[in-house]
Amino acid sequence: MRHRKVIQRHFKVRTKVKQRRIGKLKKFFGTLLFFLILIGVFSFISKKVYDFLLFSEKFEIKKIEVKGLETISKDDFLNSCGVKVKDNLINTYFTGLENKIKNNFREIKTLKIHRKFPDTIEFIVTERKPLAWLIDKDKNQFAVDEENMVFELKSLTDNIPQIEIEKDSLRKDGILLLREIKSKKSDLYFDILKLYNIKDRFVILLKNNIKIFWGEYTENSFNKKLYYLNKVMNDAAKRFNGIEYIDLKLYEEGRIIVKPY
Numbered sequence: 001m002r003h004r005k006v007i008q009r010h011f012k013v014r015t016k017v018k019q020r021r022i023g024k025l026k027k028f029f030g031t032l033l034f035f036l037i038l039i040g041v042f043s044f045i046s047k048k049v050y051d052f053l054l055f056s057e058k059f060e061i062k063k064i065e066v067k068g069l070e071t072i073s074k075d076d077f078l079n080s081c082g083v084k085v086k087d088n089l090i091n092t093y094f095t096g097l098e099n100k101i102k103n104n105f106r107e108i109k110t111l112k113i114h115r116k117f118p119d120t121i122e123f124i125v126t127e128r129k130p131l132a133w134l135i136d137k138d139k140n141q142f143a144v145d146e147e148n149m150v151f152e153l154k155s156l157t158d159n160i161p162q163i164e165i166e167k168d169s170l171r172k173d174g175i176l177l178l179r180e181i182k183s184k185k186s187d188l189y190f191d192i193l194k195l196y197n198i199k200d201r202f203v204i205l206l207k208n209n210i211k212i213f214w215g216e217y218t219e220n221s222f223n224k225k226l227y228y229l230n231k232v233m234n235d236a237a238k239r240f241n242g243i244e245y246i247d248l249k250l251y252e253e254g255r256i257i258v259k260p261y
Contacts (some may be wrong), residue, residue, distance in 0.1 A: 059088055061087050064083060071154040089117065089118065130143035144171075148172045176217060177195070229246065245259050
């Protein structure tokens with residue numbers, strides 16, 4: 001009798017364990033089914049949203065605005081970027097548009113792209129300003145700006161000097177020198193015909209054929225050199241009919257050499 005009760009109790013325990021397992025399995029598969037349905041609904045909605053955003057006529061480009069162009073023609077700009085009327089406005093987020101345009105036009109310094117929903121895209125361009133021009137080893141002419149960025153020279157004018165320095169690190173200092181002269185004494189900058197180097201020292205050739213042996217460029221010495229140069233040039237203009245060169249290389253030793261004609 002006691003043995004039968006033990007068997008019945010053991011059977012009841014096994015039944016409860018089995019029921020718990022079945023309950024857990026039902027709960028697991030119920031939860032799994034819920035998430036599968038949720039994923040399916042989400043995928044369906046996402047596909048509808050995707051199709052609406054990328055293929056709906058609602059977001060077709062109807063107007064393309066380009067502002068700030070100076071030397072680049074609007075047609076060249078638009079042909080290069082590849083954006084056309086009736087293209088999808090949303091899709092322009094995923095085409096690497098900014099990098100593509102900047103790679104095609106090195107003369108672009110900054111580019112902002114504004115998307116005006118639902119149907120307008122606007123490009124705001126800032127072009128680089130040539131600080132000087134140079135000739136490469138193949139005799140091609142290029143412009144270079146104050147950041148030492150070389151780009152296509154659209155037209156050569158007498159307003160910017162030539163820079164004739166092959167070594168890039170030295171040319172960078174030459175660009176800094178021209179930039180500071182333009183900023184501090186623009187009339188001298190516009191009188192410069194050419195900036196070139198003798199070893200690591202800069203020589204400025206003016207349009208009136210006066211040579212200025214500037215020496216090395218350093219930020220700390222620039223203002224003093226410019227001050228003495230201006231003072232010497234004003235004094236020499238009163239005393240001489242013409243000047244062949246002014247040598248500033250030894251100005252720190254109190255020696256500024258002026259050679260008149």
